[in-house]
Amino acid sequence: MYLDANNLYGWAMSQPLLYGFFHFLNEDEISHFELQKVESDAKEGYILEVDIEYLEHLHNKHNDYPLAPEHLLIEDKDLSKYSTDLWGKLNSVKNANGVEKVIPRI
Template identity: 35%
Template sequence: MSEYLPFGGFKWIEDVTKFGITSKSTNPSEDYIDIMSIPNGAKEGYFFQVDLEYPRELHDKHRDFLFVAEHLIPPGSKLPKLLPTLFNKSKYIIHYRNLKQALSN
């Protein structure tokens, strides 16, 4: 499996309100971008800074295969490691494809 690597054209998007997840009860505007509808092979990709809340009812279902990881120092260690956890995340940076995977499960 191979993917293209980003090499330029990076920019901050000022109006983050145009991104979200569309539900059946919402009626988004024309320039609204549903994160779940961005194709995996899109020419332009996105990284998002999000606050994630891991609902308690998903803990048993996702216990063996977690979707988001963070750098933490595990008990008995002195060095940080990348650990998948069920903790809520604040200001978490995530690629749009990983975010789509986490939200769809």
Template identity: 55%
Template sequence: MRKQTIHIYPRHDKSKPNSYIPYLDANNLYGWAMSQSLPTGGFKWKDTIDVTEVSDNSRKGYILEVDLEYPSELHDLHNDYPLAPETMVLGGVGKLVPNLQDKTKYVIHYRSLKQYLSLGMKLTKIHRVIEFDQRPWMKSYIDLNTNLRKKATNDFDKDNFKLMNNCVFGKTMENIRKHIDVQLVKTKERGMKLVKKPNFSSFKVFSSNLVAVHMKRTKLKFDKPVYVGQAILDLSKTLMYDFHYNTIK
């Protein structure tokens, strides 16, 4: 963990003891998560599973869809960092929001679920379970970049080796629905022909005789391992929650 102390001096009263707001940050958070056991294949549906009986480094892993109850007696204790954050639309913008509400059909990695149960949340229903094979298949690559970053002597190399880890995570979560084809058009006739197509998205004018026309793709191949990205995101949360509730609290 990295710590930074924030100093604030509005109308400082020297007769009172100093107070600080510490800023804490996990070094290499996603790198740590990518070094854990991650899905490799062998997906199949299961009726149910007791996640408390599954070790963190088991050869089998699980993603579940569950209902969770957030007991009211935990609200004061957990108010500063609630478990099981959800994506909510606030002010017209989607945000990841930690909250103290019960969860319905919440999709979660089994290690996160184990942690939430250990911290007091209640599992009320299991809707679906997917089992998969897992192993720490990214660990050697992540460790290589992490060690090279430690040895780096300039900011460029430090950022480069950090990004070499982070970009791998980014590709696992890539949303191919956002991919577009761009056609550069120099005539009005060609531009109008593209605009009339059902997959037309938008355009950008560069000059009086050059326009970029953005077209949505009519065929998509879903070949990104989003299940790996989901596991990385949930595992990264377990490290943060573990530090908060088992070290700070």
């Protein structure tokens, strides 16, 4: 199994930080809550406590595996401009100046 788990700390530190105004939703708010309508980059977020049924015979098998992984094929269009630009520099002799910054870190 391959999991891409690079720079998790850096990613976490670049996310908005919760800082206050915490409260539980009341019964009316809960009954009208629609998770699918919450934008991933909304200024107001939610922490959900959920109960799920997960077959017991799978518990040990999935101990170190995410519960709901996705199998995605990453295409060039999914990469940031920096990533595609860097790949081009690594495969090009004429752009050696940019590669000098990268080589010590490889």
